[in-house]
Amino acid sequence: MDITPLDKLLNERRSIRKYKSECPPDEWIRKMILAAMKAPSPSNSQPVRFIRILSPELKDRLLRGMREGEGRLLEAVKNASSPKRLKNWVNTYSRFSEFMFDAPVLFAVGTTMTFLNLAKRLSQAGAMEQGHKRHRDIDIAVGLALHGYLLKGEELGLGSCILTAPLIFIREPEGILGLKGMEIKCFVATGYPDEEPAYIKRKDISEIYRKI
Numbered sequence: 001m002d003i004t005p006l007d008k009l010l011n012e013r014r015s016i017r018k019y020k021s022e023c024p025p026d027e028w029i030r031k032m033i034l035a036a037m038k039a040p041s042p043s044n045s046q047p048v049r050f051i052r053i054l055s056p057e058l059k060d061r062l063l064r065g066m067r068e069g070e071g072r073l074l075e076a077v078k079n080a081s082s083p084k085r086l087k088n089w090v091n092t093y094s095r096f097s098e099f100m101f102d103a104p105v106l107f108a109v110g111t112t113m114t115f116l117n118l119a120k121r122l123s124q125a126g127a128m129e130q131g132h133k134r135h136r137d138i139d140i141a142v143g144l145a146l147h148g149y150l151l152k153g154e155e156l157g158l159g160s161c162i163l164t165a166p167l168i169f170i171r172e173p174e175g176i177l178g179l180k181g182m183e184i185k186c187f188v189a190t191g192y193p194d195e196e197p198a199y200i201k202r203k204d205i206s207e208i209y210r211k212i
């Protein structure tokens, strides 16, 4: 079967968690954002925002917020059932968070709060229950934008990793970063890869795709 350039990008992209110290050119990062911007979004609302965190002071505040959260959770799990297992989980999430501070490029990725989809309009008018479960379309927009960003990076030879684990620890990251009117959904770390992660097995298509 023919492997197309898109197949190659999809097959070869891995989450990269270790980066060379050299910073990729701004122009490449811009290209990745432009690719993210091509993603479809509900009513073309384009709610996704990429906030690049350059300030060492802000990074430091995030890191401190993360360590505080980690300490808080480690304290809290002592009194929970199966504390050992939960402690291991907290430590694993911490390990899968901290590397973002060593990345040459770090983004907080979030959504603006301004877009009101119909579910939100209806619930604000009292015509629908709050937080209607099946209409969180904005999160889909984030995923689609990120995929464009990741694939463009792969094409340029840059590695990235999406991170939501830090959000378990950091209370009010929007406040720490001074981002008003935005909800942070994840962080994204990017740089020249300094590792070649092994192939990660995917499920069989029969588990993913069926006809009814």
Ligand SMILES: Cc1cc2nc3c(=O)[nH]c(=O)nc-3n(C[C@H](O)[C@H](O)[C@H](O)COP(=O)(O)O)c2cc1C
Residues within 6 Å of the ligand: 013, 014, 015, 016, 017, 096, 097, 161, 162, 163, 164, 165, 166, 186, 197, 200
């Ligand atoms: C929404 C989302 C959140 C993720 N959060 C983290 C994270 O916090 N830390 C991390 O190291 N990887 C994180 N990842 C990366 C996944 O672990 C990774 O995509 C998965 O194991 C498949 O590996 P691959 O990306 O190399 O194909 C996240 C991925 C997604 C899509």
